[in-house]
Amino acid sequence: EIVCWKRAREWCLAVEISEELHEAREISVCHNSVKLAEDELEKDCWRLVELRGEVVVQAAENDDVHEIRISLGYDDHLLFKLSGADLSRGRCVNQPSSGSYLVIVPEDWERYEELVGTAPAAPEPVCLEGFRAHFFDLLGNSATNIAFRDRTNAPILIGSTGPRFELAGQKVHDASENIGP
Numbered sequence: 035e036i037v038c039w040k041r042a043r044e045w046c047l048a049v050e051i052s053e054e055l056h057e058a059r060e061i062s063v064c065h066n067s068v069k070l071a072e073d074e075l076e077k078d079c080w081r082l083v084e085l086r087g088e089v090v091v092q093a094a095e096n097d098d099v100h101e102i103r104i105s106l107g108y109d110d111h112l113l114f115k116l117s118g119a120d121l122s123r124g125r126c127v128n129q130p131s132s133g134s135y136l137v138i139v140p141e142d143w144e145r146y147e148e149l150v151g152t153a154p155a156a157p158e159p160v161c162l163e164g165f166r167a168h169f170f171d172l173l174g175n176s177a178t179n180i181a182f183r184d185r186t187n188a189p190i191l192i193g194s195t196g197p198r199f200e201l202a203g204q205k206v207h208d209a210s211e212n213i214g215p
Contacts, residue, residue, distance in 0.1 A: 036089075036104065036126035037079065038114045038136060044159040045136065045167045047112070048079040049089050049104070058093035058100070065089050085112060085138060085162055112138045113180070113192060130180055130192065135170045137180055137192065138162075146181035146189055 037050045049063055049070070063070045063080040066087035070080040082089070089104040106112065114124030116134040124136050138160055145153055145168055157166040170180050179193040 036082075036106065036112065038124045038126075038138075039076065040122040040158075041075070044161055045138070046073070046076075046161045047082040047085075047138065048073060048076065049082065049091065050076075050079045051091060051093075055091070055093045055100070058095045060094040062092040062094075063089065064092075081161065082106075083162075085110070085165060109190075109192075110140060111190075111192065114138070130170070130172055132172050135172065135180065137168045137170060137182075138165050139168060139182055139190075140164060140184070141166045142185045143182040143190065146183050149181040149189075149191075150179060 035050050035052075036047065038045050038047050040046070049065075051061065051063070055061060063072075065080075065083050068083055070083065073079045073081050084106075086106055089106060091102040091104075093100045113127055113130060114136040115127045115130075116122075116124040116136055121134050141164055143166075145157075147153075150170070153169055154171050155169045157168050160167050168182075172180075179191050181192070182190045184190055
């Protein structure tokens with residue numbers, strides 16, 4: 035998976051290998067043909083060197099070599115669903131639904147406040163030069179999207195396709211209104 039975490043006032047982006055690969059005697063992670071080094075503090079994470087391109091994970095076990103390919107940054111951005119009590123970690127997702135999100139975009143993109151409102155926090159630095167991290171809080175029943183204006187002032191919308199399923203039955207409400215029933 036592609037993950038992020040906050041360390042020393044900047045967001046780090048990395049590839050996190052799955053538990054199934056822990057048994058491999060040799061693991062190699064490359065990003066755009068550049069071999070990555072494992073992060074010194076985050077176990078099983080290899081820091082990305084770019085926002086775009088292809089990540090290739092190879093795990094050698096006996097005579098078998100397993101290979102996983104991940105394509106990144108289709109539209110000049112990466113979207114992370116944040117988790118944890120302090121929202122300092124996230125996992126890359128294709129589309130937003132509800133909750134807290136971190137969006138990594140080129141530093142010359144601006145939040146499109148007329149469409150999405152003001153940010154819950156100021157943009158923050160990213161470990162990759164030329165990019166910034168922006169925060170969005172989305173409500174599940176809201177039509178709110180994630181939107182930016184690029185360097186040419188063109189709107190960039192990152193939206194959800196809507197719910198993919200609907201629950202039927204009697205609702206049991208949670209104590210937190212923003213989390214949902």
